[in-house]
Amino acid sequence: MMKVRPDRIFGAVIALTVLLAVYLVEKHARARELLVAHFADSVPGDRQLHAYALALARPAYAAHCAGCHGAAFAGDSKRGVPDLRHGVWLYDFGRVSDIERTILYGIRSGNGRARNVTDMPAMGLSHRLTTNEISDVVSYVLSISHKGGDAAAIARGAVIYQGKGECFDCHGADAAGNIDWGSPALTGVTWLYGGTRAAITTSIHDGRHGMCPAWIGVLDAATIRALAVLLHDVNGGGPQA
Amino acid sequence: MTNFSPARRDEGWVVDRQSFTGDPARRTLWLSAFGAVFGLVLGGYALFTASGTATQAVPPENVALVNGRPILQSDFVTQVQAETGGAFKDASPADRRRVLQEMIDEELLVQRGLDVDLAASDPDVRSAMVAGVNLQVDAEILASRPDEAALRAYYAAHRDRYAIDGSMDVRDLVFYPGPGADAGEAAKALADARRQGVPVDTAATKAGFSDSRRLGHGDNYDFGVKAKLGVSLYQAAAALSDGGVSPPLVEDGVVHVLVMLHRTPIRQLAFDAARDQVFQDFQRDARASVEHQNLDFLRSRAEIHLGLSAPP
DSSP states (O other): OOOOOHHHHHHHHHHHHHHHHHHHHHHHHHHHHHHHHSOGGGGGGOHHHHHHHHHHHHHHIIIIIHHHHOTTSOOBTTTTBOOTTSOOOSSTTOOHHHHHHHHHHOBSSSOTTSBOSOOBOOTTTTTSSOHHHHHHHHHHHHHHTTOOOOHHHHHHHHHHHHTTTOTHHHHOTTSOOBTTTTBOOSSSSOOTTOSSHHHHHHHHHHOBOOOBOOOBTTBOHHHHHHHHHHHHHHTTOOOOO | OOOBOGGGGGGOSOBOHIIIIIOHHHHHHHHHHHHHHHHHHHHHHHHHHSTTTOSSSOOTTEEEEETTEEEEHHHHHHHHHHHHSSOGGGSOHHHHHHHHHHHHHHHHHHHHHHHTTHHHHOHHHHHHHHHHHHHHHHHHHHHOOOOHHHHHHHHHHTGGGGEEOOEEEEEEEEEOOBTTBOHHHHHHHHHHHHHTTOOHHHHHHHHTOEEOOOSOSSOEEHHHHHHHHOHHHHHHHHTOOTTOBOOOEEETTEEEEEEEEEEEOOEEOOHHHHHHHHHHHHHHHHHHHHHHHHHHHHHHHOOOOOOTTSOO
Protein backbone atom coordinates (compact mmCIF):
# COMPACT_ATOMS: atom_id res chain seq x y z
CA MET A 1 0.00 0.00 0.00
CA MET A 2 1.28 3.37 -0.99
CA LYS A 3 2.13 5.57 1.92
CA VAL A 4 1.31 9.28 1.52
CA ARG A 5 3.72 11.48 3.33
CA PRO A 6 2.22 14.11 5.65
CA ASP A 7 4.27 16.92 4.21
CA ARG A 8 2.83 16.25 0.79
CA ILE A 9 -0.68 16.35 2.18
CA PHE A 10 0.18 19.61 3.88
CA GLY A 11 1.54 21.06 0.65
CA ALA A 12 -1.54 19.96 -1.27
CA VAL A 13 -3.86 21.50 1.30
CA ILE A 14 -1.96 24.79 1.17
CA ALA A 15 -2.08 24.84 -2.60
CA LEU A 16 -5.79 24.05 -2.69
CA THR A 17 -6.51 26.67 -0.07
CA VAL A 18 -4.65 29.31 -2.05
CA LEU A 19 -6.43 28.32 -5.23
CA LEU A 20 -9.78 28.42 -3.49
CA ALA A 21 -8.99 31.84 -2.04
CA VAL A 22 -8.01 33.13 -5.47
CA TYR A 23 -11.17 31.67 -6.95
CA LEU A 24 -13.37 33.27 -4.29
CA VAL A 25 -11.66 36.66 -4.57
CA GLU A 26 -12.01 36.59 -8.32
CA LYS A 27 -15.62 35.45 -8.13
CA HIS A 28 -16.42 38.24 -5.68
CA ALA A 29 -14.66 40.83 -7.84
CA ARG A 30 -16.47 39.59 -10.91
CA ALA A 31 -19.83 39.71 -9.15
CA ARG A 32 -19.20 43.28 -7.94
CA GLU A 33 -18.27 44.25 -11.44
CA LEU A 34 -21.40 42.68 -12.90
CA LEU A 35 -23.56 44.28 -10.24
CA VAL A 36 -22.55 47.80 -11.23
CA ALA A 37 -22.12 47.04 -14.93
CA HIS A 38 -25.78 46.08 -15.28
CA PHE A 39 -28.28 48.90 -15.37
CA ALA A 40 -29.71 49.23 -11.91
CA ASP A 41 -33.28 48.30 -12.78
CA SER A 42 -32.20 45.09 -14.43
CA VAL A 43 -30.52 43.64 -11.34
CA PRO A 44 -33.70 42.16 -9.81
CA GLY A 45 -34.16 40.26 -13.06
CA ASP A 46 -30.94 38.33 -12.53
CA ARG A 47 -31.35 35.86 -9.68
CA GLN A 48 -27.65 35.33 -9.05
CA LEU A 49 -26.86 39.01 -9.13
CA HIS A 50 -29.87 39.77 -6.98
CA ALA A 51 -28.75 37.24 -4.38
CA TYR A 52 -25.24 38.61 -4.45
CA ALA A 53 -26.53 42.16 -4.01
CA LEU A 54 -28.57 41.19 -0.97
CA ALA A 55 -25.60 39.44 0.59
CA LEU A 56 -23.44 42.49 -0.01
CA ALA A 57 -26.09 44.94 1.16
CA ARG A 58 -27.17 43.44 4.47
CA PRO A 59 -23.98 44.13 6.45
CA ALA A 60 -23.68 47.54 4.77
CA TYR A 61 -27.25 48.40 5.75
CA ALA A 62 -26.57 47.32 9.32
CA ALA A 63 -23.42 49.42 9.44
CA HIS A 64 -24.60 52.59 7.71
CA CYS A 65 -28.39 52.77 7.45
CA ALA A 66 -29.88 50.92 10.40
CA GLY A 67 -28.81 53.68 12.78
CA CYS A 68 -31.61 55.87 11.42
CA HIS A 69 -33.90 53.54 9.49
CA GLY A 70 -33.77 50.74 12.06
CA ALA A 71 -32.59 47.18 11.73
CA ALA A 72 -36.07 46.12 10.57
CA PHE A 73 -36.40 49.03 8.07
CA ALA A 74 -39.22 50.48 10.18
CA GLY A 75 -37.83 54.04 10.35
CA ASP A 76 -38.74 56.44 13.11
CA SER A 77 -41.77 58.69 12.67
CA LYS A 78 -40.67 60.88 15.58
CA ARG A 79 -37.69 61.99 13.52
CA GLY A 80 -39.34 61.72 10.13
CA VAL A 81 -37.20 58.75 9.14
CA PRO A 82 -39.28 56.83 6.61
CA ASP A 83 -40.44 53.28 7.02
CA LEU A 84 -38.78 51.55 4.08
CA ARG A 85 -41.20 48.62 3.95
CA HIS A 86 -44.36 50.31 2.78
CA GLY A 87 -43.61 50.78 -0.88
CA VAL A 88 -44.39 54.48 -0.53
CA TRP A 89 -41.71 56.63 -2.07
CA LEU A 90 -41.36 60.37 -1.69
CA TYR A 91 -39.17 60.66 -4.76
CA ASP A 92 -39.77 58.93 -8.06
CA PHE A 93 -41.20 55.46 -8.40
CA GLY A 94 -39.22 53.21 -6.10
CA ARG A 95 -37.25 51.63 -8.91
CA VAL A 96 -33.76 50.42 -8.06
CA SER A 97 -32.35 53.33 -10.05
CA ASP A 98 -34.54 55.82 -8.12
CA ILE A 99 -33.49 54.42 -4.75
CA GLU A 100 -29.87 54.33 -5.84
CA ARG A 101 -30.00 58.01 -6.73
CA THR A 102 -31.29 58.89 -3.27
CA ILE A 103 -28.55 56.84 -1.63
CA LEU A 104 -25.87 58.31 -3.88
CA TYR A 105 -26.70 61.96 -3.38
CA GLY A 106 -29.00 62.07 -0.37
CA ILE A 107 -31.86 64.39 0.47
CA ARG A 108 -30.95 67.98 1.36
CA SER A 109 -27.46 66.63 1.99
CA GLY A 110 -25.58 69.60 0.62
CA ASN A 111 -24.54 67.61 -2.42
CA GLY A 112 -25.40 69.56 -5.55
CA ARG A 113 -27.28 66.58 -6.94
CA ALA A 114 -29.21 65.85 -3.77
CA ARG A 115 -32.98 65.73 -3.84
CA ASN A 116 -33.70 69.24 -2.69
CA VAL A 117 -36.43 70.84 -4.74
CA THR A 118 -38.49 72.07 -1.85
CA ASP A 119 -39.39 71.43 1.76
CA MET A 120 -42.43 71.81 3.96
CA PRO A 121 -42.82 75.50 4.86
CA ALA A 122 -43.60 76.58 8.40
CA MET A 123 -47.09 77.93 7.87
CA GLY A 124 -47.59 78.75 11.53
CA LEU A 125 -44.17 80.06 12.43
CA SER A 126 -44.25 82.36 9.45
CA HIS A 127 -47.79 83.52 10.34
CA ARG A 128 -49.13 82.54 6.95
CA LEU A 129 -51.84 80.61 8.73
CA THR A 130 -53.37 81.20 12.14
CA THR A 131 -53.69 78.49 14.75
CA ASN A 132 -57.38 78.07 13.93
CA GLU A 133 -56.72 77.89 10.23
CA ILE A 134 -54.06 75.24 10.79
CA SER A 135 -56.51 73.28 12.90
CA ASP A 136 -59.05 73.40 10.06
CA VAL A 137 -56.46 72.28 7.52
CA VAL A 138 -55.50 69.38 9.78
CA SER A 139 -59.16 68.38 9.98
CA TYR A 140 -59.37 68.47 6.21
CA VAL A 141 -56.17 66.46 5.78
CA LEU A 142 -57.36 63.85 8.26
CA SER A 143 -60.68 63.63 6.43
CA ILE A 144 -58.88 62.87 3.18
CA SER A 145 -57.57 59.70 4.72
CA HIS A 146 -61.07 58.95 6.02
CA LYS A 147 -60.50 59.74 9.63
CA GLY A 148 -63.70 61.73 9.95
CA GLY A 149 -64.04 64.90 12.00
CA ASP A 150 -66.04 68.07 12.32
CA ALA A 151 -67.72 68.74 8.97
CA ALA A 152 -67.58 72.51 9.29
CA ALA A 153 -63.87 72.46 10.13
CA ILE A 154 -63.22 70.11 7.24
CA ALA A 155 -65.05 72.43 4.86
CA ARG A 156 -63.09 75.46 6.09
CA GLY A 157 -59.88 73.48 5.88
CA ALA A 158 -60.58 72.48 2.30
CA VAL A 159 -60.95 76.11 1.32
CA ILE A 160 -57.64 77.00 2.99
CA TYR A 161 -55.93 73.95 1.46
CA GLN A 162 -57.00 74.96 -2.01
CA GLY A 163 -56.51 78.67 -1.44
CA LYS A 164 -54.73 80.73 1.18
CA GLY A 165 -52.52 77.90 2.41
CA GLU A 166 -51.45 76.96 -1.13
CA CYS A 167 -51.12 73.38 0.06
CA PHE A 168 -52.42 72.19 -3.32
CA ASP A 169 -49.37 73.66 -4.98
CA CYS A 170 -47.10 70.87 -3.75
CA HIS A 171 -49.44 68.16 -2.48
CA GLY A 172 -51.82 68.47 -5.42
CA ALA A 173 -55.45 69.49 -5.54
CA ASP A 174 -56.32 65.84 -5.01
CA ALA A 175 -53.69 65.52 -2.22
CA ALA A 176 -51.95 62.77 -4.15
CA GLY A 177 -48.52 64.35 -3.61
CA ASN A 178 -45.77 64.92 -6.13
CA ILE A 179 -42.92 62.48 -6.54
CA ASP A 180 -40.86 64.98 -8.51
CA TRP A 181 -40.69 67.33 -5.55
CA GLY A 182 -40.85 64.82 -2.74
CA SER A 183 -44.15 66.14 -1.43
CA PRO A 184 -45.99 63.25 0.17
CA ALA A 185 -49.46 62.04 -0.66
CA LEU A 186 -51.96 62.82 2.08
CA THR A 187 -54.43 60.19 1.05
CA GLY A 188 -53.00 57.01 2.49
CA VAL A 189 -52.12 55.41 5.77
CA THR A 190 -48.39 56.08 5.58
CA TRP A 191 -47.18 59.22 7.32
CA LEU A 192 -43.58 60.29 7.46
CA TYR A 193 -43.97 62.01 10.83
CA GLY A 194 -46.99 60.07 12.03
CA GLY A 195 -50.61 60.60 11.07
CA THR A 196 -51.91 61.91 14.37
CA ARG A 197 -53.58 65.30 14.66
CA ALA A 198 -50.67 66.53 16.79
CA ALA A 199 -48.02 65.37 14.31
CA ILE A 200 -49.78 66.89 11.31
CA THR A 201 -50.34 70.13 13.22
CA THR A 202 -46.62 70.31 13.99
CA SER A 203 -45.79 69.61 10.35
CA ILE A 204 -47.95 72.48 9.15
CA HIS A 205 -47.03 74.88 11.92
CA ASP A 206 -43.28 74.32 12.14
CA GLY A 207 -42.51 72.90 8.69
CA ARG A 208 -40.39 69.82 7.98
CA HIS A 209 -36.90 69.51 6.60
CA GLY A 210 -35.89 65.86 6.55
CA MET A 211 -32.37 64.97 5.55
CA CYS A 212 -30.53 61.90 4.28
CA PRO A 213 -26.77 61.99 3.79
CA ALA A 214 -25.09 61.44 0.43
CA TRP A 215 -23.18 58.18 0.34
CA ILE A 216 -21.25 58.77 -2.87
CA GLY A 217 -17.57 58.81 -2.02
CA VAL A 218 -18.28 57.09 1.30
CA LEU A 219 -19.50 53.73 0.04
CA ASP A 220 -18.33 52.16 -3.20
CA ALA A 221 -20.59 51.94 -6.22
CA ALA A 222 -21.31 48.24 -5.78
CA THR A 223 -22.39 48.64 -2.17
CA ILE A 224 -24.65 51.56 -3.04
CA ARG A 225 -26.20 49.56 -5.87
CA ALA A 226 -26.61 46.59 -3.54
CA LEU A 227 -28.34 48.75 -0.92
CA ALA A 228 -30.73 50.03 -3.56
CA VAL A 229 -31.53 46.46 -4.55
CA LEU A 230 -32.06 45.53 -0.90
CA LEU A 231 -34.53 48.38 -0.32
CA HIS A 232 -36.29 47.55 -3.55
CA ASP A 233 -36.48 43.96 -2.33
CA VAL A 234 -37.82 44.96 1.08
CA ASN A 235 -40.70 46.62 -0.73
CA GLY A 236 -41.65 43.48 -2.56
CA GLY A 237 -39.39 44.02 -5.53
CA GLY A 238 -37.72 40.63 -5.19
CA PRO A 239 -36.03 38.67 -7.93
CA GLN A 240 -38.03 38.68 -11.11
CA ALA A 241 -38.42 35.65 -13.29
CA MET B 1 19.63 25.18 -6.11
CA THR B 2 18.05 22.17 -7.74
CA ASN B 3 19.99 18.92 -7.78
CA PHE B 4 19.68 16.37 -10.49
CA SER B 5 20.22 12.74 -9.82
CA PRO B 6 22.94 11.10 -11.90
CA ALA B 7 21.31 7.77 -11.29
CA ARG B 8 18.22 8.80 -13.21
CA ARG B 9 19.76 10.65 -16.16
CA ASP B 10 18.37 8.09 -18.54
CA GLU B 11 14.92 9.41 -17.71
CA GLY B 12 15.90 12.91 -18.74
CA TRP B 13 16.14 16.03 -16.55
CA VAL B 14 14.22 14.85 -13.57
CA VAL B 15 14.15 16.71 -10.34
CA ASP B 16 15.61 14.77 -7.51
CA ARG B 17 12.53 14.11 -5.38
CA GLN B 18 14.54 13.29 -2.35
CA SER B 19 16.35 16.60 -2.47
CA PHE B 20 13.12 18.53 -3.19
CA THR B 21 10.85 17.06 -0.56
CA GLY B 22 13.12 15.40 1.86
CA ASP B 23 15.41 18.26 2.82
CA PRO B 24 13.42 20.63 5.05
CA ALA B 25 15.69 23.58 4.24
CA ARG B 26 15.24 23.14 0.52
CA ARG B 27 11.53 22.58 0.87
CA THR B 28 11.23 25.82 2.81
CA LEU B 29 13.18 27.60 0.12
CA TRP B 30 10.97 26.23 -2.62
CA LEU B 31 7.76 26.99 -0.84
CA SER B 32 8.94 30.53 -0.12
CA ALA B 33 9.90 31.06 -3.72
CA PHE B 34 6.58 29.66 -4.89
CA GLY B 35 4.72 31.89 -2.46
CA ALA B 36 6.64 34.96 -3.57
CA VAL B 37 6.05 34.31 -7.26
CA PHE B 38 2.40 33.52 -6.66
CA GLY B 39 1.97 36.67 -4.59
CA LEU B 40 3.57 38.80 -7.25
CA VAL B 41 1.38 37.32 -9.96
CA LEU B 42 -1.76 37.75 -7.86
CA GLY B 43 -0.80 41.30 -6.87
CA GLY B 44 -0.05 42.26 -10.44
CA TYR B 45 -3.30 40.81 -11.65
CA ALA B 46 -5.29 42.63 -8.99
CA LEU B 47 -3.43 45.88 -9.59
CA PHE B 48 -4.18 46.00 -13.27
CA THR B 49 -7.69 44.66 -13.25
CA ALA B 50 -9.33 46.09 -10.12
CA SER B 51 -11.94 48.68 -11.01
CA GLY B 52 -10.30 51.36 -8.93
CA THR B 53 -6.87 51.00 -10.49
CA ALA B 54 -7.48 49.81 -14.00
CA THR B 55 -5.58 51.95 -16.42
CA GLN B 56 -7.52 51.22 -19.57
CA ALA B 57 -10.98 49.89 -18.94
CA VAL B 58 -13.95 52.01 -17.93
CA PRO B 59 -14.91 50.98 -14.39
CA PRO B 60 -18.21 49.15 -14.63
CA GLU B 61 -20.16 51.65 -12.52
CA ASN B 62 -19.45 54.35 -15.10
CA VAL B 63 -20.91 54.79 -18.52
CA ALA B 64 -17.90 56.72 -19.80
CA LEU B 65 -14.58 58.18 -18.79
CA VAL B 66 -13.75 61.61 -20.14
CA ASN B 67 -10.07 62.30 -19.71
CA GLY B 68 -10.21 60.02 -16.73
CA ARG B 69 -13.25 61.69 -15.20
CA PRO B 70 -16.14 59.29 -14.80
CA ILE B 71 -19.72 59.76 -15.89
CA LEU B 72 -21.66 57.68 -13.44
CA GLN B 73 -24.15 55.22 -14.86
CA SER B 74 -26.74 56.39 -12.33
CA ASP B 75 -26.39 60.01 -13.49
CA PHE B 76 -26.73 58.87 -17.07
CA VAL B 77 -29.93 56.95 -16.31
CA THR B 78 -31.38 59.92 -14.44
CA GLN B 79 -30.49 62.29 -17.26
CA VAL B 80 -32.03 60.02 -19.90
CA GLN B 81 -35.22 59.75 -17.85
CA ALA B 82 -35.31 63.49 -17.31
CA GLU B 83 -34.85 64.27 -20.99
CA THR B 84 -37.15 61.61 -22.40
CA GLY B 85 -39.80 61.83 -19.69
CA GLY B 86 -40.04 58.08 -19.44
CA ALA B 87 -38.33 55.07 -17.93
CA PHE B 88 -34.78 54.36 -18.97
CA LYS B 89 -35.70 50.98 -20.41
CA ASP B 90 -38.10 52.70 -22.80
CA ALA B 91 -35.53 55.18 -24.10
CA SER B 92 -34.39 54.50 -27.64
CA PRO B 93 -30.73 53.81 -28.38
CA ALA B 94 -30.64 57.10 -30.28
CA ASP B 95 -31.89 59.00 -27.24
CA ARG B 96 -29.38 57.27 -25.02
CA ARG B 97 -26.57 58.10 -27.40
CA ARG B 98 -27.66 61.72 -27.66
CA VAL B 99 -27.88 62.13 -23.88
CA LEU B 100 -24.51 60.51 -23.39
CA GLN B 101 -22.94 62.80 -25.96
CA GLU B 102 -24.46 65.79 -24.20
CA MET B 103 -23.06 64.63 -20.89
CA ILE B 104 -19.65 64.08 -22.44
CA ASP B 105 -19.81 67.54 -24.01
CA GLU B 106 -20.68 69.07 -20.66
CA GLU B 107 -17.83 67.24 -18.98
CA LEU B 108 -15.43 68.43 -21.67
CA LEU B 109 -16.53 72.03 -21.18
CA VAL B 110 -16.25 71.75 -17.41
CA GLN B 111 -12.76 70.33 -17.79
CA ARG B 112 -11.89 73.14 -20.17
CA GLY B 113 -13.11 75.60 -17.62
CA LEU B 114 -10.85 74.02 -15.03
CA ASP B 115 -7.94 73.94 -17.47
CA VAL B 116 -8.19 77.65 -18.18
CA ASP B 117 -8.83 78.30 -14.48
CA LEU B 118 -12.11 80.00 -15.17
CA ALA B 119 -12.66 80.54 -11.47
CA ALA B 120 -9.66 82.85 -11.41
CA SER B 121 -11.15 85.24 -13.91
CA ASP B 122 -14.92 84.85 -14.02
CA PRO B 123 -16.74 86.40 -11.08
CA ASP B 124 -19.87 84.36 -11.81
CA VAL B 125 -17.93 81.11 -11.59
CA ARG B 126 -16.27 82.28 -8.39
CA SER B 127 -19.60 83.21 -6.88
CA ALA B 128 -21.11 79.89 -7.89
CA MET B 129 -18.19 78.01 -6.32
CA VAL B 130 -18.31 80.02 -3.10
CA ALA B 131 -22.07 79.52 -2.87
CA GLY B 132 -21.69 75.82 -3.61
CA VAL B 133 -19.09 75.26 -0.91
CA ASN B 134 -21.09 77.23 1.63
CA LEU B 135 -24.20 75.30 0.72
CA GLN B 136 -22.39 72.10 1.49
CA VAL B 137 -21.30 73.21 4.93
CA ASP B 138 -24.71 74.76 5.61
CA ALA B 139 -26.67 71.69 4.61
CA GLU B 140 -27.22 70.42 8.13
CA ILE B 141 -28.25 73.83 9.42
CA LEU B 142 -30.67 74.33 6.56
CA ALA B 143 -32.22 70.96 7.17
CA SER B 144 -32.59 71.46 10.91
CA ARG B 145 -35.40 73.16 12.76
CA PRO B 146 -34.57 74.73 16.14
CA ASP B 147 -37.09 73.95 18.82
CA GLU B 148 -39.24 76.52 20.59
CA ALA B 149 -36.93 76.77 23.60
CA ALA B 150 -33.91 77.49 21.42
CA LEU B 151 -35.79 80.21 19.55
CA ARG B 152 -37.01 81.82 22.76
CA ALA B 153 -33.49 81.77 24.21
CA TYR B 154 -32.20 83.40 21.06
CA TYR B 155 -34.93 86.04 21.21
CA ALA B 156 -34.11 86.79 24.84
CA ALA B 157 -30.44 87.20 24.01
CA HIS B 158 -31.13 89.55 21.09
CA ARG B 159 -34.19 91.48 22.18
CA ASP B 160 -32.92 94.73 20.73
CA ARG B 161 -33.11 93.22 17.25
CA TYR B 162 -36.84 92.71 17.61
CA ALA B 163 -37.93 96.26 18.26
CA ILE B 164 -39.49 98.76 15.91
CA ASP B 165 -37.34 101.86 15.92
CA GLY B 166 -38.84 104.94 17.57
CA SER B 167 -38.85 108.48 16.20
CA MET B 168 -38.85 111.94 17.68
CA ASP B 169 -39.48 115.54 16.74
CA VAL B 170 -36.90 117.10 19.03
CA ARG B 171 -35.07 120.42 19.02
CA ASP B 172 -31.45 120.64 20.08
CA LEU B 173 -31.01 124.16 21.49
CA VAL B 174 -27.57 125.44 22.40
CA PHE B 175 -26.37 128.13 24.71
CA TYR B 176 -22.89 129.56 24.65
CA PRO B 177 -21.93 130.56 28.17
CA GLY B 178 -20.06 133.82 28.54
CA PRO B 179 -19.47 136.57 31.06
CA GLY B 180 -22.78 137.39 32.66
CA ALA B 181 -24.56 134.51 30.89
CA ASP B 182 -25.77 131.86 33.31
CA ALA B 183 -26.64 128.64 31.52
CA GLY B 184 -28.70 127.33 34.42
CA GLU B 185 -30.85 130.44 34.54
CA ALA B 186 -31.26 130.44 30.79
CA ALA B 187 -32.35 126.78 30.78
CA LYS B 188 -34.82 127.42 33.56
CA ALA B 189 -36.27 130.37 31.66
CA LEU B 190 -36.62 128.22 28.56
CA ALA B 191 -38.36 125.43 30.44
CA ASP B 192 -40.72 127.87 32.14
CA ALA B 193 -41.63 129.48 28.83
CA ARG B 194 -42.37 126.09 27.31
CA ARG B 195 -44.56 125.15 30.25
CA GLN B 196 -46.53 128.33 29.62
CA GLY B 197 -47.05 127.28 26.03
CA VAL B 198 -44.65 129.71 24.43
CA PRO B 199 -43.61 128.45 20.97
CA VAL B 200 -40.22 126.79 21.11
CA ASP B 201 -38.44 129.26 18.80
CA THR B 202 -39.74 132.23 20.69
CA ALA B 203 -38.91 130.72 24.06
CA ALA B 204 -35.43 129.79 22.88
CA THR B 205 -34.65 133.23 21.52
CA LYS B 206 -35.85 134.94 24.70
CA ALA B 207 -33.74 132.64 26.86
CA GLY B 208 -30.65 133.15 24.74
CA PHE B 209 -30.67 129.74 23.01
CA SER B 210 -30.29 128.99 19.35
CA ASP B 211 -30.96 125.85 17.29
CA SER B 212 -27.86 123.75 16.77
CA ARG B 213 -29.17 122.85 13.28
CA ARG B 214 -27.84 119.34 13.69
CA LEU B 215 -31.32 117.87 13.32
CA GLY B 216 -33.90 118.45 10.67
CA HIS B 217 -37.22 119.75 11.91
CA GLY B 218 -39.94 117.11 12.08
CA ASP B 219 -39.76 113.42 12.91
CA ASN B 220 -36.33 111.84 13.00
CA TYR B 221 -35.75 108.13 13.58
CA ASP B 222 -33.95 107.26 16.78
CA PHE B 223 -30.94 105.92 14.93
CA GLY B 224 -30.71 109.20 13.01
CA VAL B 225 -30.84 111.25 16.20
CA LYS B 226 -28.19 109.02 17.75
CA ALA B 227 -25.94 109.45 14.71
CA LYS B 228 -26.32 113.23 14.59
CA LEU B 229 -26.33 114.17 18.28
CA GLY B 230 -24.18 111.41 19.73
CA VAL B 231 -25.11 108.77 22.26
CA SER B 232 -25.34 110.88 25.42
CA LEU B 233 -27.62 113.57 23.94
CA TYR B 234 -29.70 110.88 22.22
CA GLN B 235 -30.18 109.04 25.51
CA ALA B 236 -31.29 112.26 27.18
CA ALA B 237 -33.74 112.93 24.33
CA ALA B 238 -35.10 109.37 24.32
CA ALA B 239 -36.00 109.74 27.98
CA LEU B 240 -38.26 112.75 27.29
CA SER B 241 -41.95 112.49 26.61
CA ASP B 242 -44.05 114.87 24.53
CA GLY B 243 -43.43 118.48 25.60
CA GLY B 244 -40.52 117.56 27.83
CA VAL B 245 -37.46 119.79 28.30
CA SER B 246 -34.15 118.28 29.34
CA PRO B 247 -31.90 119.76 32.01
CA PRO B 248 -28.87 121.62 30.63
CA LEU B 249 -26.29 119.20 29.25
CA VAL B 250 -22.76 120.38 28.70
CA GLU B 251 -20.85 118.92 25.78
CA ASP B 252 -17.58 120.35 24.49
CA GLY B 253 -18.16 123.53 26.49
CA VAL B 254 -21.54 124.16 24.92
CA VAL B 255 -24.79 123.92 26.90
CA HIS B 256 -27.55 121.88 25.22
CA VAL B 257 -31.19 121.79 26.13
CA LEU B 258 -33.38 119.31 24.31
CA VAL B 259 -37.03 120.11 23.77
CA MET B 260 -39.24 117.17 22.81
CA LEU B 261 -42.14 118.19 20.62
CA HIS B 262 -43.36 114.70 19.80
CA ARG B 263 -42.05 111.28 20.73
CA THR B 264 -42.92 107.88 19.22
CA PRO B 265 -41.12 105.43 21.50
CA ILE B 266 -39.36 102.22 20.49
CA ARG B 267 -41.82 99.34 20.35
CA GLN B 268 -40.53 95.96 21.48
CA LEU B 269 -41.99 93.08 19.49
CA ALA B 270 -43.27 90.14 21.52
CA PHE B 271 -41.74 86.76 20.74
CA ASP B 272 -44.82 85.54 18.92
CA ALA B 273 -44.86 88.59 16.68
CA ALA B 274 -41.15 88.28 15.98
CA ARG B 275 -40.95 84.49 15.77
CA ASP B 276 -40.42 84.29 12.01
CA GLN B 277 -37.66 86.88 12.10
CA VAL B 278 -36.13 85.15 15.13
CA PHE B 279 -36.03 81.90 13.19
CA GLN B 280 -34.44 83.58 10.18
CA ASP B 281 -31.83 85.24 12.37
CA PHE B 282 -31.17 82.03 14.27
CA GLN B 283 -30.55 80.16 11.03
CA ARG B 284 -28.43 82.97 9.64
CA ASP B 285 -26.22 83.06 12.73
CA ALA B 286 -25.90 79.28 12.73
CA ARG B 287 -24.90 79.31 9.07
CA ALA B 288 -22.41 82.10 9.67
CA SER B 289 -20.94 80.10 12.50
CA VAL B 290 -20.37 76.90 10.50
CA GLU B 291 -19.11 78.86 7.50
CA HIS B 292 -16.66 80.61 9.82
CA GLN B 293 -15.54 77.27 11.24
CA ASN B 294 -15.08 75.94 7.73
CA LEU B 295 -12.94 78.92 6.81
CA ASP B 296 -10.89 78.49 9.98
CA PHE B 297 -10.27 74.90 8.98
CA LEU B 298 -9.30 75.88 5.44
CA ARG B 299 -6.99 78.59 6.75
CA SER B 300 -5.35 76.12 9.11
CA ARG B 301 -4.40 73.98 6.11
CA ALA B 302 -3.56 76.79 3.73
CA GLU B 303 -0.26 78.45 3.05
CA ILE B 304 -1.00 82.15 2.91
CA HIS B 305 1.73 84.74 2.40
CA LEU B 306 0.88 88.40 2.65
CA GLY B 307 2.58 90.92 0.41
CA LEU B 308 4.08 94.27 1.38
CA SER B 309 0.94 96.08 0.40
CA ALA B 310 -1.26 93.93 2.63
CA PRO B 311 -2.70 95.82 5.57
CA PRO B 312 -1.00 95.02 8.87
